[in-house]
Amino acid sequence: MEKRILRLGMAGGGEGAFIGAIHRNAAGLDGDWRLVAGAFSGDEARNRRSGEALHIDPARTYANIDALLTGENALPADERIDALAIVTPNHLHAPMAIAALDAGFHVFCEKPMAMSVVEAEAIAAAAARSGRHFGLAFTYSGYPLVEEARARVERGDFGKIRLVQVEYSQGWLAQAIDTEGNKQAEWRTDPAKAGLGGCLGDIGTHAYHLAELVSGLRVTEVCADLSIHVAGRRLDDDINVLLRLEGGARGVLKASQVAAGDENGLKIRVHGEHGGLEWSQMEPNSLTLRWLDRPAETVRAAGPGLAPSTLARLRTPSGHPEGYIEAFANLYRAFATRIRGGDEWFPSVEDGLRTMAFVEGVIANDRSGEKWTALG
Template sequence: MGMIGGGKNAFIGAVHRIAANMDGLIELVCGAFSSTPDNARESGKALFLPDDRIYLSYEEMLDKESRLPADKKMDFVVIVTPNHLHFAPAMLALEKGFHVVLDKPMTFSLDEAKQLQKKVEDTGLLLCLTHTYSGYPLVKQARQMIKDGTFGKIRKVYVEYPQGWLSRLSEKDGSKQAEWRTDPKRSGKSGAMGDIGTHAAHLAEYISGLKISQLCADLSIMVPGRALDDDGNVLLRFDNGATGVLFASQVAAGEENPLKIRIYGELGGIEWAQQEPNTLLVKWLDQPTQVYRAGMGYLSAVAKHNTRTPGGHPEGYLEAFANLYRNFAITLMARIDGTTPPKEALDFPSVEDGIRGMAFIDNLIRSNESKEKWTTFTI
């Protein structure tokens, strides 16, 4: 694995490295960690990389790595730069024949996303989009139960993601994280909704197996002086007739990262919350709620495949992240070996999820600017 971005002090780069390291399947062999040469070099050294695999630009890295012998060069590249710097390195990597792992939202614009999708189709290479929250074992359990028809037809989807960390104008106060995420030139059309609303929308579609067909958005800038939305409330309609609500905020003062989803069908439903991810509440008409727990023997094969510890030994965000990497690595190794990976491992977000995410942002912005109640979800 080679990394683009993720130099010293970059939060998400470190997370990617831990996730990739975790299962001993992936080795970091090179990187272009920063556009600042000193930062790039220091970051590479701190990661025990040899000098000749520390690159000063992604172009240099992709070029030189592509010329290395097959048993030496990296197998894939992970891109952990801000949103506006996803597209160019991803396209170049695919052109040079490298598989790609990409942070979400996939690109800066829907148009870029579509180009990337075409390139993936043309090259036949793998692209994994790190919608982390779909990596949790009990998320997969919930998805499986719904897919199996456990709850009958799905009627309701409530998904929420109220953070509080942008309650002040932190982007003017030296917070690097706040700076780029609230900057239209680096983040894209949307702030909070692009950053976390897309996670919520992905999770809703991933677990329910439904597609959003219409939406009605009310986005806000709650903190004066901010350039992008820091909050949004959205009504949803799904392709099977279910309805729902999605809300996300970065001004819910005092909240950390409580992504939460509830889905109800005719016979019961599920509730899952990211801050206590090892518990899945399964609800029933006329019978007591059941507390499904990660690591237990009664779970589905796909949930078990995505777990490393027995019940009561909590896994968390890093393990969910590592599940994406592990499934991607197993799939990639099978492809290299010419074998068929276990079907459980094929389950990681792809370029199609990236397209829907970018379209979600576009549709939200359109809806927000419209006086009409409903905006049809188009791609």
């Protein structure tokens, strides 16, 4: 398998953006990627400053996505980018991803995949006709002990799964900062840029993806209650969803961005016939296992007894914390492996389509008089 450094371009993520820097740090962690080009901002001065700060050749700091794709394709094959990272607000995901795929580039995109199922399907079609890979930044799926949890459920440690409970609790939008100049809050609460869901699309999709990934079960129906707690806000900031899953399992998904004082409280519990597990993003190096017939256990990152697929995601010895950047880097490393011809899992088109169906199903249920809404 070829092992050259892959060349990365970036759309968005310029000066003042949070997630762009996270992507760049993660992509560079294992030496698989080198950022060589970008269209970082629609503001000319900010775009230029961003390119300079990142030591990008001014000729490859492009004014917009069209210029980037045209300019890169004009370069020799051994110089142009291999993939484009899209780290923009949601409304730009589909047009940028489709254009990049059709131009012959792989795409690694922020979540949610798009503004709607229709847009997501258009991205999937572009990926299929181009033969290029499309990856999604469902970051928490990259944590080693999330993989350990998934592997233990898959091998049947807990018997048939009965219960799936996932919670994602933040408090950063507890006040109306979206009307007070906070750029990150502004676009996330604007339907024209965020899409149909606020909290639902931003962090509810993370929770949903984690629930299906760890349990190994698909959600078949939802019963939802969406709320707006901050006066004047146009998109939900708090959601509660009952889940029916394959095989008769039942679940609960709770996500909020108005839980004042909470930081980034993503937690999951899965229970089967014989026991269950619990994992928390804020204590990511511990996985708790609970049993009917023996004391609870705590599995530690890099400790004994881990699955081979878990060990492949670890970088440091036991007792040395690994966190958000490392989990993100696992996704970029897997994406690079696939581009080079290997076979390593990362969140892709199917995950994006599933999460968009969840968003639309939850909204449809909340707006209807139906108790349950089936997911497509």
